[in-house]
Amino acid sequence: MNILFVYTSQDVQSLRKPLRMLDQTQFGISYISSLLKSHGHNTRLVVLSRVFGDRYKKIIDEFIKDFSPKLICFTAVSSEYNFIAEIGRYVKRKYPDIYLMIGGCHITLNPEEFQSSDFDAMCIGEGEYPTLELVSQLESGVEPSHISNLWLKNSDKIEKNPTRPFLNELDILPFPDRKMWFPWMQLQEGSRISLLLGRGCPFECTYCCNHALRKVAPGQYVRTRSAENIISEIKAITAVFPEKKEIYLEVESFGIDKKWAIDLCSHLEGLNETLDHPLSFGVNIRVVPRPDFEELFAELERANFKWVNIGLESGNERIRRSVLSRYYSNDDFIMTVNSARKHNIKVAFYNMIGLPGETLEDFQDTLKINRICQPDDHFTSIFYPYPGTKIFESLKEGGLSLRAMETGMERKEAFFDLPGFTKKQIIKNYQWFDFNVYKGKKRMYKLLLRVMAVKLTSNPRFNLAFRRIVGLPFLKRIRTVLKKI
Numbered sequence: 001m002n003i004l005f006v007y008t009s010q011d012v013q014s015l016r017k018p019l020r021m022l023d024q025t026q027f028g029i030s031y032i033s034s035l036l037k038s039h040g041h042n043t044r045l046v047v048l049s050r051v052f053g054d055r056y057k058k059i060i061d062e063f064i065k066d067f068s069p070k071l072i073c074f075t076a077v078s079s080e081y082n083f084i085a086e087i088g089r090y091v092k093r094k095y096p097d098i099y100l101m102i103g104g105c106h107i108t109l110n111p112e113e114f115q116s117s118d119f120d121a122m123c124i125g126e127g128e129y130p131t132l133e134l135v136s137q138l139e140s141g142v143e144p145s146h147i148s149n150l151w152l153k154n155s156d157k158i159e160k161n162p163t164r165p166f167l168n169e170l171d172i173l174p175f176p177d178r179k180m181w182f183p184w185m186q187l188q189e190g191s192r193i194s195l196l197l198g199r200g201c202p203f204e205c206t207y208c209c210n211h212a213l214r215k216v217a218p219g220q221y222v223r224t225r226s227a228e229n230i231i232s233e234i235k236a237i238t239a240v241f242p243e244k245k246e247i248y249l250e251v252e253s254f255g256i257d258k259k260w261a262i263d264l265c266s267h268l269e270g271l272n273e274t275l276d277h278p279l280s281f282g283v284n285i286r287v288v289p290r291p292d293f294e295e296l297f298a299e300l301e302r303a304n305f306k307w308v309n310i311g312l313e314s315g316n317e318r319i320r321r322s323v324l325s326r327y328y329s330n331d332d333f334i335m336t337v338n339s340a341r342k343h344n345i346k347v348a349f350y351n352m353i354g355l356p357g358e359t360l361e362d363f364q365d366t367l368k369i370n371r372i373c374q375p376d377d378h379f380t381s382i383f384y385p386y387p388g389t390k391i392f393e394s395l396k397e398g399g400l401s402l403r404a405m406e407t408g409m410e411r412k413e414a415f416f417d418l419p420g421f422t423k424k425q426i427i428k429n430y431q432w433f434d435f436n437v438y439k440g441k442k443r444m445y446k447l448l449l450r451v452m453a454v455k456l457t458s459n460p461r462f463n464l465a466f467r468r469i470v471g472l473p474f475l476k477r478i479r480t481v482l483k484k485i
Contacts, residue, residue: 001139003036003131004069005029005045005180006060006087008080012049015059017186019047022178022241023194023248024185028104028127029075030176035128038174041135044069047184050083057090064095070138073131074119075104078387079410085117092118099138101150103127109212109388114151115158120144122151125163125216126199128173149217165219170199171229175236192282193237194248197264198224201252203286206325206390207313207352207383210252224251224260227267234271234279246280246306253286254308255296265299272304280306287311287328287336297343307346307376310336314355315366323357323391330369337373348377353430355383356395359420363429370437380433381411382426412458431455 007026012018019025033043046063048056063069072091076084088100103123107114114122121144123130130149137144144152148164167173176196200222201210214221234247254261272278283300285293285308300308312333313324320326337347351366370378385392412430414423429436434450 033177034174045180163217197251209388254283265303268303301343311350315369316362346376349375351380354426384410
């Protein structure tokens with residue numbers, strides 16, 4: 001059977017080649033596609049963006065005419081759901097015989113929105129085997145029914161099936177379908193490949209939805225793949241991309257199961273010993289109270305890990321503790337950074353600006369920690385509350401309007417005037433963050449160029465134009481410079 005997947009993104013560079021990085025692929029639908037293909041089905045992908053208005057209609061019409069899918073699968077995070085629902089409405093009204101299913105974090109945590117949508121089915125939680133069962137029933141010509149994880153519109157009723165346990169043995173899944181993404185990419189220089197090490201997170205950060213996703217199904221939520229399975233996928237990746245020498249190993253926190261992490265490092269070190277040009281790796285590390293990462297970082301160094309991402313989020317301990325439920329101290333954080341660098345591992349920080357309860361004075365602590373540590377890179381954003389998170393629910397109780405947040409500029413635009421931190425102050429500190437962190441440490445012209453780039457991309461009127469300009473082939477060098485600064 002032919003199955004079409006629809007994915008949407010705001011981070012695009014053109015209508016027909018919207019994606020510019022290999023790590024923009026989405027693991028959920030990639031795994032579902034690979035499982036369907038392993039059972040003899042045909043899959044294709046459409047990548048759309050609301051920044052191009054209703055031009056999506058022509059593209060999806062072309063694919064439906066050429067591919068004749070019997071099932072179209074959609075996925076969406078909260079900020080993309082309204083656009084995905086609009087696409088579903090258009091498809092259902094023009095092609096009523098095509099079966100439509102929606103999945104992803106947003107609908108999993110907000111299933112009440114399914115009833116008013118034009119989708120025929122909704123997947124709660126993991127979708128590989130529920131989708132395979134749905135395809136089998138559709139292929140047999142029967143009305144879909146009794147499929148765990150799926151809510152189904154049958155006649156005038158919604159059949160709400162229970163969820164099956166979380167998939168415990170991740171190694172049984174075929175490797176994610178990366179080829180489905182290739183037609184939608186015009187790759188930037190330096191584009192890296194991501195590989196998923198496991199699923200789930202043991203922590204309860206208030207701005208993340210893992211605490212809620214953990215409750216949607218029975219069974220073990222935090223799971224990892226075996227080192228042997230991961231090595232096999234790396235070999236498959238390097239066979240397709242022999243020129244790529246850097247792989248990002250995606251997992252919520254690499255250091256939680258130290259025995260497993262060290263075993264994987266040993267396997268990665270062994271793999272590199274067989275290669276003429278060793279691979280380098282990056283991974284995410286979660287700081288914990290009284291950290292002891294010396295042994296782990298020593299193993300990372302031997303396995304040729306070149307960098308780690310670390311979530312600071314806020315440099316103010318009160319905000320981290322009472323607002324975000326992250327309990328390590330600034331000394332814990334700095335100790336972790338120093339330990340990484342002792343082992344020749346670069347560090348990149350995650351920072352947020354404009355958190356509930358944060359004052360301008362509190363934010364100075366974030367700047368202070370960044371100036372002390374001088375991260376090699378950072379991913380800094382303006383706080384955006386996603387539905388399904390604890391922090392969203394608390395803000396909703398205080399009168400938050402979701403409609404006010406329907407924008408293509410989440411995490412680049414300030415939504416709230418805080419008592420001690422106005423929207424104007426938040427956006428200014430976001431735009432001048434690099435300058436304030438690295439002044440005196442990097443060349444002034446590079447910092448000012450960075451400020452200019454952030455100002456352009458944080459303005460809705462110039463954001464798309466900027467993306468498309470830096471996507472032009474003859475400006476590759478400018479893209480590279482902006483990435484480095």
